[in-house]
Amino acid sequence: xxxxxxxxxxxxxxxxxxxxxxIAFRNAVYSALSLILNLFCLALFFLMLNAIFLAAxxxxxxxxxIMVLFLFVVTMLTPEGGDAATVDRLxxxxxxxxxxxxxxxxxAFGYILISQVRLSPSAMATGAxxxxxxMNRDGNTxxxxxxxxxxxxxxxxxxxxILVAAILGAVVLGRRTTSxxxxxxxxxxxxxxxxxxxxxxxxREE
Amino acid sequence: MAFTYTITAGDWGHIAPQLTLLGxxxxxxxxxxxxxxxxxxxxxxxxxxxxxxxxxxxxxxAQLGGAPxxxxxxxxxxxxxxxxxxxxLGATALALLIAPGYIERQGIxxxxxxxxxxxxxxxxxxxxxxxxxxxxxxxxxxxLSLPLYVLCAFVPGQQIAxxxxxxxxxxxxxxxxxxxxxxxxxxxxxxxxGLTQIHAFVASHMPLDSSLAPxxxxxxxxxxxxxxxxxSAIPFHAWTPDVYQGAPTPVTALMSVGTKTAALVALARxxxxxxxxxxxxxxxxxxxxxxxxxxxxxxxxxxxxxxKRMLAYSSIAHAGYLLIxxxxxxxxxxxxxxxxxxxxxxxxxxxFGVVQVIERSVGFGTELDRFRGLGARQPxxxxxMTVFLLALAGIPGTVGFVAxxxxxxxxxxxxxxxxxxxxVIASMISFYYYxxxxxxxxxxxxxxxxxxTQGARAALGAQGTPPLMVExxxxxxxxxxxxxxxxxxxxxxxxxxLGLAVLATIILGILPGPLFELARQAVGLP
Numbered sequence: 001x002x003x004x005x006x007x008x009x010x011x012x013x014x015x016x017x018x019x020x021x022x023i024a025f026r027n028a029v030y031s032a033l034s035l036i037l038n039l040f041c042l043a044l045f046f047l048m049l050n051a052i053f054l055a056a057x058x059x060x061x062x063x064x065x066i067m068v069l070f071l072f073v074v075t076m077l078t079p080e081g082g083d084a085a086t087v088d089r090l091x092x093x094x095x096x097x098x099x100x101x102x103x104x105x106x107x108a109f110g111y112i113l114i115s116q117v118r119l120s121p122s123a124m125a126t127g128a129x130x131x132x133x134x135m136n137r138d139g140n141t142x143x144x145x146x147x148x149x150x151x152x153x154x155x156x157x158x159x160x161x162i163l164v165a166a167i168l169g170a171v172v173l174g175r176r177t178t179s180x181x182x183x184x185x186x187x188x189x190x191x192x193x194x195x196x197x198x199x200x201x202x203x204r205e206e
Numbered sequence: 207m208a209f210t211y212t213i214t215a216g217d218w219g220h221i222a223p224q225l226t227l228l229g230x231x232x233x234x235x236x237x238x239x240x241x242x243x244x245x246x247x248x249x250x251x252x253x254x255x256x257x258x259x260x261x262x263x264x265x266x267x268a269q270l271g272g273a274p275x276x277x278x279x280x281x282x283x284x285x286x287x288x289x290x291x292x293x294x295l296g297a298t299a300l301a302l303l304i305a306p307g308y309i310e311r312q313g314i315x316x317x318x319x320x321x322x323x324x325x326x327x328x329x330x331x332x333x334x335x336x337x338x339x340x341x342x343x344x345x346x347x348x349x350l351s352l353p354l355y356v357l358c359a360f361v362p363g364q365q366i367a368x369x370x371x372x373x374x375x376x377x378x379x380x381x382x383x384x385x386x387x388x389x390x391x392x393x394x395x396x397x398x399x400g401l402t403q404i405h406a407f408v409a410s411h412m413p414l415d416s417s418l419a420p421x422x423x424x425x426x427x428x429x430x431x432x433x434x435x436x437x438s439a440i441p442f443h444a445w446t447p448d449v450y451q452g453a454p455t456p457v458t459a460l461m462s463v464g465t466k467t468a469a470l471v472a473l474a475r476x477x478x479x480x481x482x483x484x485x486x487x488x489x490x491x492x493x494x495x496x497x498x499x500x501x502x503x504x505x506x507x508x509x510x511x512x513x514k515r516m517l518a519y520s521s522i523a524h525a526g527y528l529l530i531x532x533x534x535x536x537x538x539x540x541x542x543x544x545x546x547x548x549x550x551x552x553x554x555x556x557x558f559g560v561v562q563v564i565e566r567s568v569g570f571g572t573e574l575d576r577f578r579g580l581g582a583r584q585p586x587x588x589x590x591m592t593v594f595l596l597a598l599a600g601i602p603g604t605v606g607f608v609a610x611x612x613x614x615x616x617x618x619x620x621x622x623x624x625x626x627x628x629x630v631i632a633s634m635i636s637f638y639y640y641x642x643x644x645x646x647x648x649x650x651x652x653x654x655x656x657x658x659t660q661g662a663r664a665a666l667g668a669q670g671t672p673p674l675m676v677e678x679x680x681x682x683x684x685x686x687x688x689x690x691x692x693x694x695x696x697x698x699x700x701x702x703x704l705g706l707a708v709l710a711t712i713i714l715g716i717l718p719g720p721l722f723e724l725a726r727q728a729v730g731l732p
Contacts, residue, residue, distance in 0.1 A: 134209045143209065151208030154221075154277035158333060158345045161228060165326045165349060168235065169356035172319045 007048060015041035028074045032067060039063045053141040211278045220276035220283050222263040223291055224332045230256025231325035238318020246317045250306050250699070253321040254299060257328070261295040264288055279400045280339045285728035287336040289544050290471045294335060294464050297551040298328040300703045301460035304559045307697025308456055312361050312568055320360060323353035324460065334468040340389045340399040343472045347385070347436065350468060351378055354461055358453040366569040370452025377445045378435070385432025391425030401480040409483045426488055429476060430495075436469035437525045439495050440502040447510075450518035451569045455562035458514070462521045462558070463551040466528065470547065474532050474540055485535040492533035496625060499526030500632035508639045514561050514572040516639060517554070520598060523636060524550055527629060530613050534620035537729045542612035545725040549609035549714065553597040556707030560591040563694045574646055581648035583693050588647045590704045597711045599640040600633050605714040612722065 018041065021034030043058035134143045148156055218225065233256070234249050241249070268288040275282045302324065309317060327350050334346025355378070359371025393399050395418055396407040411418060435442040450458045477488055503523030510516035528550070531543025564580075565572050581588040597606035610633065617625040696704075714721055726732075 146209040150213070151211040151278040152280075152341075153213055154280045155339075155341050155345055158342070158349060161326070161329070162345065162349045162352060164232075165323070165330075165352045168319060168322060168326070169352060172316055172323070172356050173359065175316075 004048065007044075011041050011044050011048075015045075029071065032070045032074055035070070036063050036067045039067070050135075051140070051144070053144045208278065213277070216272065217276040219270070220267060220272075221281055221336075222267055223260040223295070224329055224336070226260040226263050227256060227295075227325055227329045227332060230260075231322050231329060234318055234325065235322040238322070241318075243315075247306060247310075249318055249321050250302055253325055254302050256325060257295050257299045257302065260332075261292060261299075264291045264295065275338055275402075279402060280342045281333070281336050282338040283336065285730060286471060286475070286540070286544065289725060289728035290335040290467055290547070291332050293467050293544070293548045293551055294328060294331045296548075297460060297463040297467070297555055298324065300551075300555045300559070300707060301456045301463075303699040303703035303706075304459070304555075304562055304697075305454075305456040306699050307695075308454060308562045308565075308700075310697075312454065314360060314362070314454070316360075320357070323357050324457070327353040327357065327460070328464060331464045331468040335471040337472065338401045338475065340392065340401070340404075340476075343476070344382075344386060344389060346468065346472070347382065350465060351382070354457070354465070357457045358449055358461075360454055360457065361568040364452070364568050366452040367454075368452075370449045370569075373445055374449045374453075381432050381435035381442070383432075384428050384435070388425045388428025388430075388432060391421055391428065393425075395422035395425060401475055404480045405482065408481060412483050414484065414487075422484075423487060426477075426481060426484075427491065430473070430488065430491060433469045433473045433476075434495060437466050437473070437528070438522050439525050439529060440499045440522065443499070443503070443522045443525075446522055447515045447518040450521070451512070451515050454568060455514070455558050455565055458518075459555040459558035459562075462518075462554055463547075466521075466525060467547045467551070470528055470532065470543065474543065477532055478535055478537075478540060482535070489533060489535055492529060493622065493625065496526050496529035496533045497628050499523065499529060500629055501526075501635075504632045504635040504639075508635060510639070511574050512572055513574060513577060513643060514558075514565065514569065516643075517557055517561065520636065520639075521554060523632065524554070524598075526632065527610060527613055530617050530625050530629065533625065534617050534622055536616065536620045537731050538619060538726075539613075539616040540729045541722070541725045541731055542609075542616040544728060545612050545718075545722050546609040548721065548725070549597075549605040552707050552710045552714070553594045553604070553606055556590065556704060556711065557594040557598060559700055559704050559707065560587060560594065563587060563696050563700060574643065577643055577646045578650045579647070582651075587694075587696065587704075590708050591647065592644050593708050593711055595640040595644055597715070599637050603712070603715050605711050605718065608715060608718040608722070 015038055018034040018037040022031050022038065025031045025034060039058065039062040043055045043063065046052075046055035046058055131143065134146065138146070230253065234252055237252065238246060238249060265288075267283050268285075272283075274284050302321070305320070305324075309320060314320060330346050330348070330350030330353070332346075334343055334350060337343040337346050355371055355375040357371075358374050359367050361367040389399070392404065396404045398404050398407060408414075408422070414422065431442065435445075438446040450462065453461065477492070478485075481488065500523060503519055503521075503526055507516050507519035507523060510519060524546075528543055528546055531539040531546065533539070561572055564576050577591075580591070593604065597604035600606045600610040610629070614626040614629050617623070617629070
């Protein structure tokens with residue numbers, strides 16, 4: 001058994017254990033932390049496969065950004081945590097942070113646009129185009145980008161459509177809870193009360 | 207190639223139907239936010255126009271021909287793809303037509319979201335049935351599933367709807383896991399996700415040696431499990447009745463036809479087209495699935511008293527007949543299967559279209575009792591239901607008979623008579639429960655004092671007739687009052703949808719030739 005195999009088994013065991021942890025912990029924060037561990041293991045798997053860029057992105061996006069959001073929501077929703085004043089102070093801090101980060105992001109995009117970063121001309125070079133040739137010639141990130149926006153453009157775009165569908169679905173299910181309670185508190189003539197009145201007798205039927 | 211493949215305008219032209227449908231879905235979403243609430247009903251017209259223009263562009267793609275695949279072999283526009291796209295778009299159009307009246311009765315406010323999600327799900331079905339790469343098949347499946355999870359739970363404030371959405375989400379995610387694992391193993395064995403490359407690899411490595419066989423075969427089994435869940439084949443059917451019952455009926459109709467079409471076409475592409483060289487390896491599995499599904503679906507359906515649930519079990523049974531087309535492993539089988547899909551789409555959406563007229567709140571009020579005496583109250587509605595049920599049972603003169611005949615004869619020609627024998631026995635079982643509804647509609651009245659009619663009486667109460675008055679009047683007056691108050695209004699769209707479905711069921715039943723010829727051409731038979 002060589003070093004790579006040992007690393008694989010150790011990582012695999014950790015990934016599975018942390019995956020179980022996500023659903024087994026009763027405390028939501030522990031679950032979120034196990035998820036971070038799980039995503040980190042995946043990043044290491046990518047690293048073992050020489051996909052350096054993918055590993056970095058996995059850590060940045062999933063273990064970093066998305067998990068911070070998760071933890072933030074978990075902390076916000078925990079009933080005993082935080083009174084209104086904390087939330088207000090958080091909100092002010094958040095605004096400041098959002099403005100600062102927004103300026104940085106706009107600056108970064110502006111720099112990219114102005115400096116006209118382009119693909120290296122070798123990207124379209126002919127000749128052998130298997131994975132390792134391209135990686136050695138253009139580098140890991142370039143190879144990833146080239147594959148993503150040439151051969152695998154359609155799956156990439158379809159993924160974004162799936163995200164649109166998921167967002168729309170989340171909005172439908174999320175907004176309904178608030179509008180539903182608003183309706184029952186509001187005028188009794190709303191059409192929403194129709195089916196729930198009709199369901200009374202049918203529920204007895206069952 | 208993956209690094210230098212250049213996307214051309216022709217590539218985008220290939221997916222014109224999918225792009226059209228997606229564009230209209232986004233358009234509906236945006237217009238919805240700008241319209242005042244009273245005008246939102248008009249969104250269904252935009253959605254329908256979108257479906258029709260998608261169908262037109264599918265025909266255009268078929269006319270123009272050109273290269274069979276696009277986007278680095280991700281997607282194909284061969285005959286099978288065009289035919290299944292038209293089946294899915296037809297089903298979507300029929301399901302959209304019956305939606306407005308139902309939405310109004312169930313008190314659904316979010317009309318724009320409803321139509322946008324239906325169109326997004328249909329886009330996913332189109333992508334899945336035209337995919338020629340494992341990756342695209344999975345993405346298409348996810349794009350069709352995600353909107354359906356939400357649509358199943360769409361009726362607000364109903365526990366049964368939430369149960370439906372939640373159950374579908376959990377079990378379906380589980381099945382997606384199986385599917386993805388299977389795809390990963392097949393990729394590991396063959397080193398390719400493109401179906402063409404997989405075919406080439408398997409064909410050049412025949413017979414399979416012991417280093418390759420376990421990985422590939424386990425992968426294939428997992429893929430079959432994942433997709434069998436989506437077509438609700440037994441033993442992966444347990445979610446179907448609960449999900450179908452709690453979902454809004456137009457969604458159930460779309461789900462039962464569209465998802466089946468997309469998943470079966472994808473399964474056919476993987477097994478018959480890509481893994482054709484190892485037919486003998488996967489065939490026993492498919493034959494077992496088909497036999498179990500045909501017998502089990504029909505036996506379970508026969509015990510149901512709720513018509514919506516019964517149609518759910520009947521859709522399981524039809525998945526069994528459809529699986530015969532793949533199990534025989536021939537092109538003729540595939541032609542029979544896609545013809546069956548077209549026929550099944552027409553008659554099944556028709557049947558659900560009648561059920562949604564009868565249904566009160568989602569999932570309730572579709573008991574067999576509610577169909578008693580329908581022939582006297584609403585002769586046209588009962589007549590349409592009779593046509594659909596006879597077609598589902600496979601009575602000659604309807605398209606259902608031709609479809610069953612095509613599938614069974616394909617099985618005999620491929621020397622698998624056992625599938626035909628089981629299929630015929632299963633069809634005979636199905637006569638019992640289809641005919642029982644017809645019997646209830648025409649030959650049974652609601653006898654007063656029968657405990658089974660309490661539901662009807664509760665309906666009277668709910669509709670505003672004071673129960674005391676009903677109790678005190680004479681017998682005939684009661685029946686008269688009941689028949690007036692229980693007459694269900696049919697929305698214009700539903701009437702159009704049912705009319706079209708009845709016409710198609712009968713005309714295609716008498717003159718199936720042209721459509722069957724198209725189905726044969728679609729799979730490349732002369």
